[in-house]
């Protein structure tokens with residue numbers, strides 16, 4: 519079969535690989551759709567030390583169970599369409615015991631430590647099968663839309679600590695696919711007002727088609743800070759979510775935030791430059807609460823799947839492009855230009 523195999527920085531050829539053979543306890547999935555993650559783009563452009571090549575990338579997927587060697591241990595049957603919680607937690611450390619599998623001290627992850635879903639077939643490790651990490655999809659919602667369950671779960675993890683409600687005004691900095699998902703979840707949580715900020719006019723144009731109250735261009739002269747203040751009666755928003763990997767956006771977020779606001783740094787900075795220069799007087803005088811989030815708990819993934827299946831999440835408008843596997847290298851410039859939100863890969867058949 520053909521798969522997109524990571525061999526190192528800017529080397530992701532679609533090449534012939536062996537069809538995976540199942541061992542005891544494993545399940546084989548025929549992948550219908552696998553969305554391209556911002557981390558796939560980052561791995562492609564800059565490499566990733568956590569991934570030992572050759573490795574098939576792709577971890578935001580939906581597919582059908584075509585073979586099982588798990589017997590009764592699998593809670594899914596051959597023929598069923600499924601999504602998967604892709605973190606393999608140890609189940610025993612303090613974080614796992616507390617339900618925070620994303621923080622597990624010895625976690626492994628699909629497409630990092632096991633081959634992923636930019637391929638027609640992917641095998642699921644026995645541990646994940648017996649741990650109940652495959653979830654049947656019980657609606658006719660397209661697999662492309664269901665592939666968003668993984669990134670949306672990460673967004674829901676962050677929202678768990680933000681606790682947005684009817685009294686909140688929310689600014690999302692970064693209008694890429696993750697920013698749009700944050701805005702949609704904030705709205706579903708009941709936020710009074712939701713604005714999106716970005717440096718890219720193309721991204722802001724796309725963002726305007728979603729249920730938000732407006733967009734604000736981010737400019738070098740800091741005019742966006744004044745504009746945000748104006749739109750919130752001089753108070754500033756009560757929640758600021760940074761949905762991009764820029765130190766300046768993190769610094770801006772503290773300046774944008776209103777008094778007593780919650781600020782979320784979603785997503786990390788590049789490992790080569792992980793430091794941001796922050797004016798901590800904003801924390802002091804405005805009594806800000808700053809949180810971060812990483813990956814998702816299994817419960818977030820389940821909530822995400824349920825939300826997409828409810829039809830209340832705008833998955834159809836977040837997937838802007840679908841490409842065949844052979845054209846996967848076209849996904850990256852589409853994402854970088856801001857022309858695409860989510861690009862979905864159709865891996866075809868083995």
Ligand SMILES: [Zn+2]
Pocket residue numbers: 555556557577578668669
């Ligand atoms: Zn992802």
Ligand SMILES: [Zn+2]
Pocket residue numbers: 607608609610611612613614615621622623624625
């Ligand atoms: Zn653990």
